[in-house]
Amino acid sequence: MSDTVSITVTRQQGYQFLVDFGSAMPALNADLPAPLGQGAGPSPEHLLLAAVANCLGASLLFALQKYKQDPGTLSATATATIGRNEDKRLRVTGVDVALSLGKPAAELEHLERVLAQFEDFCTVTQSVRAGMDVRLSVSDATGQRLGG
Template structure:
């Protein structure tokens, strides 16, 4: 994780905002879907989901590599559960993340220890989890459910 991470958001037009991550990282256009925006880029909820899924994926990889294990391909899918709060405002009520390993569980040593600890290394999901429930599943390369 980047220490003291910072982004600058600048409105371009309508609901389109240019997201500047700093000199070393390409800028990105964010936009709301229709009818507010044009859907020309990811919306804020997409970026939140991407941040959570990316951090969990990196944490899982880090934990596996501590035991010198290779997950093969690693895929994450994050889905928001959207609902209305007590004031009838739309809110993300929960996030479901499915992590899929490219290897079968039987081919990964110390997987039980990895699964028990990897979420603790994820700064983003552990921070977001303080206000939004995050449910995590891990599947191996055969589709077997290993966690969640």
């Protein structure tokens, strides 16, 4: 069985689009940065980064909660590398994601096991990886790098 998710984007003016997620969620204004747009909302690249970072954060939380572990504040920072392909067209050529746990690693049980499997739960990242490199790092509240 396969599920579907759909959104609708409608041009408002210039390069501004209204992203409609359906009646259950508020809409979002997206825009391209200058010189084409006005930067009045997140760009498509921002939305891609948000999707990857949110999915990885949620997947890590899911994997931790399977072991009844609470990571505290969990944050993710995603950075896109933009480059030109062989046809000189701009492309997102890679994504770096840094996940940070709100607690020291020593306070979280089964963390090694969680880190070994959580990425497999992330639908978006695994889908994006089929087309580009997505690099990940995970650190705890002390800044200790744990994996990725």
